[in-house]
Amino acid sequence: MLRGCVSALSLDHMNANVHWGPLSKWHHRILGSLWLLCGLVHVGIVVGHGDWTEYQFWLALLVTTACVVAAIGFILGRRWARWTMGVLMVLGVLFFLDMMLMCGFNGNRQGVFYMLIAAGIAAYTLFFLGISAAWHSQDLPK
Numbered sequence: 001m002l003r004g005c006v007s008a009l010s011l012d013h014m015n016a017n018v019h020w021g022p023l024s025k026w027h028h029r030i031l032g033s034l035w036l037l038c039g040l041v042h043v044g045i046v047v048g049h050g051d052w053t054e055y056q057f058w059l060a061l062l063v064t065t066a067c068v069v070a071a072i073g074f075i076l077g078r079r080w081a082r083w084t085m086g087v088l089m090v091l092g093v094l095f096f097l098d099m100m101l102m103c104g105f106n107g108n109r110q111g112v113f114y115m116l117i118a119a120g121i122a123a124y125t126l127f128f129l130g131i132s133a134a135w136h137s138q139d140l141p142k
Contacts, residue, residue: 024132025077031125032075035085039068063088086129092122 042064050057067088073081096119103111 028077029075032071036071039064039071082129089122089126093119
């Protein structure tokens with residue numbers, strides 16, 4: 001009985017909105033909107049040009065859909081979205097750095113520049129998640 005109450009309490013707490021100041025809320029909304037826009041554009045590109053029989057298409061669509069769902073949750077201030085966004089940003093930074101090295105190896109200066117910008121935005125989002133988690137750790141249940 002107690003175990004069910006504890007899991008229900010933690011599930012309610014995980015899905016609850018976080019109560020922060022207006023600056024933090026707007027920062028979440030701006031970053032969430034940016035990643036939502038990027039995810040929707042990528043969904044359009046993948047669906048428009050993808051081959052439905054290849055596994056790479058489904059993998060890209062799965063990751064992009066996770067990004068879109070996490071961005072919507074991030075805009076709404078959900079805790080699960082912050083954790084999901086953190087995992088996606090770590091993968092994003094690693095992917096963009098790998099693409100930057102590939103573009104640099106092939107002499108594509110414009111690609112290096114774009115991947116540097118993308119890695120910087122992903123790293124900034126990850127940095128913001130870390131700062132906001134440390135700053136608002138008192139909101140967690142004891």
